[in-house]
Amino acid sequence: MEPSRIPSEFPAPSHRGNQEHALREIRDAFAAGNEVVLVRAPTGSGKSLLARAVAGAARTTADAEPAQATGAYYTTPQVSQLEDVADDDLLSDLQVIRGKSNYTCILPGEETTPVDRAPCARERGYDCSVRHRCPYYSARAIASERPIAATTLAYFMRTAGSELFRQRDVVVIDEAHGLAEWAEMYATIDLSSRTVPVWDEVNVPNVRDADDSLERTVRFAESLAGACDRALEDLRGRQELSPAEATRRDRLAERKSELAWLVRDARDPESPTTWVVDQPDGAGGDISVVPLDPARYLRHTVWDRGNRFALLSATILDKESFCRGVGLDPSTVALVEVGHTFPVESRPLFDTTCGKMTYDHRTETAPKVARLCVRLMAHHPGEKGLIHAHSYDIARRLADRFADFGVGPRVRTHGRQDRDEQLRRWLATDDPEVFVSVKMEEALDLAGDRCRWQVLCKAPYANTNDSRVARRLADDQWGWYYRTALQTVIQACGRVVRSPDDYGATYLADSSLLELFDRAASDVPPWFQDQIDRISTPSPPEFDPEAAMADHPAPPTPGREPRGGVGDDGRQTDDTTDGRGGRGDGSGDGGRAGGDGGSDDTDGSGSDVDDHPLSDVWG
Numbered sequence: 201m202e203p204s205r206i207p208s209e210f211p212a213p214s215h216r217g218n219q220e221h222a223l224r225e226i227r228d229a230f231a232a233g234n235e236v237v238l239v240r241a242p243t244g245s246g247k248s249l250l251a252r253a254v255a256g257a258a259r260t261t262a263d264a265e266p267a268q269a270t271g272a273y274y275t276t277p278q279v280s281q282l283e284d285v286a287d288d289d290l291l292s293d294l295q296v297i298r299g300k301s302n303y304t305c306i307l308p309g310e311e312t313t314p315v316d317r318a319p320c321a322r323e324r325g326y327d328c329s330v331r332h333r334c335p336y337y338s339a340r341a342i343a344s345e346r347p348i349a350a351t352t353l354a355y356f357m358r359t360a361g362s363e364l365f366r367q368r369d370v371v372v373i374d375e376a377h378g379l380a381e382w383a384e385m386y387a388t389i390d391l392s393s394r395t396v397p398v399w400d401e402v403n404v405p406n407v408r409d410a411d412d413s414l415e416r417t418v419r420f421a422e423s424l425a426g427a428c429d430r431a432l433e434d435l436r437g438r439q440e441l442s443p444a445e446a447t448r449r450d451r452l453a454e455r456k457s458e459l460a461w462l463v464r465d466a467r468d469p470e471s472p473t474t475w476v477v478d479q480p481d482g483a484g485g486d487i488s489v490v491p492l493d494p495a496r497y498l499r500h501t502v503w504d505r506g507n508r509f510a511l512l513s514a515t516i517l518d519k520e521s522f523c524r525g526v527g528l529d530p531s532t533v534a535l536v537e538v539g540h541t542f543p544v545e546s547r548p549l550f551d552t553t554c555g556k557m558t559y560d561h562r563t564e565t566a567p568k569v570a571r572l573c574v575r576l577m578a579h580h581p582g583e584k585g586l587i588h589a590h591s592y593d594i595a596r597r598l599a600d601r602f603a604d605f606g607v608g609p610r611v612r613t614h615g616r617q618d619r620d621e622q623l624r625r626w627l628a629t630d631d632p633e634v635f636v637s638v639k640m641e642e643a644l645d646l647a648g649d650r651c652r653w654q655v656l657c658k659a660p661y662a663n664t665n666d667s668r669v670a671r672r673l674a675d676d677q678w679g680w681y682y683r684t685a686l687q688t689v690i691q692a693c694g695r696v697v698r699s700p701d702d703y704g705a706t707y708l709a710d711s712s713l714l715e716l717f718d719r720a721a722s723d724v725p726p727w728f729q730d731q732i733d734r735i736s737t738p739s740p741p742e743f744d745p746e747a748a749m750a751d752h753p754a755p756p757t758p759g760r761e762p763r764g765g766v767g768d769d770g771r772q773t774d775d776t777t778d779g780r781g782g783r784g785d786g787s788g789d790g791g792r793a794g795g796d797g798g799s800d801d802t803d804g805s806g807s808d809v810d811d812h813p814l815s816d817v818w819g
Contacts, residue, residue: 212246251510291350303339548731632752717732
């Protein structure tokens with residue numbers, strides 16, 4: 201890497217805000233010998249352009265010795281962020297590569313078939329006549345040769361050890377604050393009928409109540425790996441597979457590999473990994489095996505992939521704790537702080553708290569929040585709004601109330617299956633629709649009239665009923681607990697103000713949010729503390745559904761459901777995400793909340809990564 205090139209590699213014709221100063225600071229941090237530079241830059245400060253400048257300073261092939269790494273990777277956990285990069289003309293030299301499932305086959309009759317289910321994946325020894333034109337393999341070959349390859353973090357991690365995607369000189373990770381949680385999610389081994397094709401062929405023991413739960417789980421993993429291997433032998437012996445059989449084969453191979461890793465690591469007396477076993481339903485029920493400290497996993501999948509690293513985020517709140525969580529030596533890490541240049545008056549926080557939204561208080565508080573939202577609709581009659589519901593339970597309760605009040609025609613909701621489609625429709629409309637979202641606190645660029653106001657319905661604490669969270673709190677990691685919630689709040693507040701001349705209001709509906717600001721006060725960035733210090737109490741109009749519909753083309757219609765649907769069946773009735781964490785937000789005054797985050801199968805492996813209680817990121 202040549203740090204002196206960083207400022208000149210900035211791709212935009214001019215700088216805005218603190219970008220020029222940030223480039224010099226990043227340059228100096230690398231020039232001082234730091235292997236890793238953390239860049240804490242507020243939402244809307246142009247982090248992707250800073251990332252491109254760092255990637256552009258990687259060693260070139262012309263300057264390298266034969267054995268030296270060249271080029272750069274740009275990676276982010278968020279698919280939408282990668283799509284923004286792909287659509288940005290200033291970042292056109294970043295060659296984007298996604299997993300096989302994101303490309304379709306071009307063979308006659310297979311035009312709707314994803315590449316990971318095409319004939320080359322179904323037939324043994326298949327010789328594809330158009331492989332050189334295959335969208336996936338072409339994109340992969342180009343990305344492997346270009347100076348800067350851009351991928352999702354999921355694809356990047358899963359290609360560790362690849363001949364094509366070898367070590368490079370520089371790795372840039374955008375939105376890096378959740379790196380430890382993402383590593384944990386990808387290192388988690390989920391065993392259930394949805395993930396293990398031979399689940400019904402084995403006896404699933406009760407490991408939940410055993411004193412030696414990990415040892416019992418390891419013994420079960422050995423027998424389950426044997427069952428997977430036998431089923432794999434049968435499939436691999438066939439000349440041709442159907443798409444369903446190809447999916448089964450891939451799942452079996454992935455589970456076998458995971459199980460072998462678990463057995464090796466758990467039986468290794470030198471392993472530093474602490475494994476936690478979850479089985480909420482006891483004998484016969486799903487089992488999750490989670491490594492609490494995934495630094496070892498990150499070593500192979502991330503830190504061995506480059507010489508120098510730039511990690512960018514608005515919410516890397518504490519350098520020391522972040523480094524501990526991801527396995528970095530803080531002495532080799534520099535922190536560059538980028539100040540906020542958006543006027544604090546343009547990004548106000550308003551105290552409209554209605555009470556606590558914990559599970560035990562929600563029945564009383566949720567109707568008050570729904571009435572508040574109707575008042576805010578009247579306060580913003582011609583403007584689009586976003587309601588961060590945090591969970592499908594809260595979203596369903598609000599949707600039902602909106603239908604009762606007659607404002608359903610102005611509201612749009614989503615389920616797990618149609619979230620992207622409903623988001624696309626909300627973004628596309630010019631009507632002043634209000635979108636009730638679940639886990640969309642990150643990676644949304646709602647500049648200008650795309651959204652002018654938003655409501656935070658719930659303090660986003662991690663689920664204390666989940667064993668990994670409980671284990672951390674038993675180890676007195678309350679600082680982590682508050683920081684992760686604060687990260688999500690700050691990310692959410694950055695959705696609606698995207699430039700110095702933009703403006704957008706954020707309304708706080710859960711009183712636990714104010715408590716969170718006090719509990720995490722030492723980790724609050726100065727520019728966000730400015731917003732907290734200016735919190736005021738507004739005076740929206742009185743509750744009047746007709747006024748809330750005044751500038752919407754549809755008339756008030758009591759009983760009409762909002763557009764879209766909540767939950768897979770349209771009526772999600774609790775916060776449970778996948779059965780591992782019990783009730784989705786626990787109870788009590790800690791503002792305990794479960795996550796509905798998750799990710800797509802972006803690498804085409806056939807696996808579906810389940811909702812993760814620590815992740816606020818959707819892939």
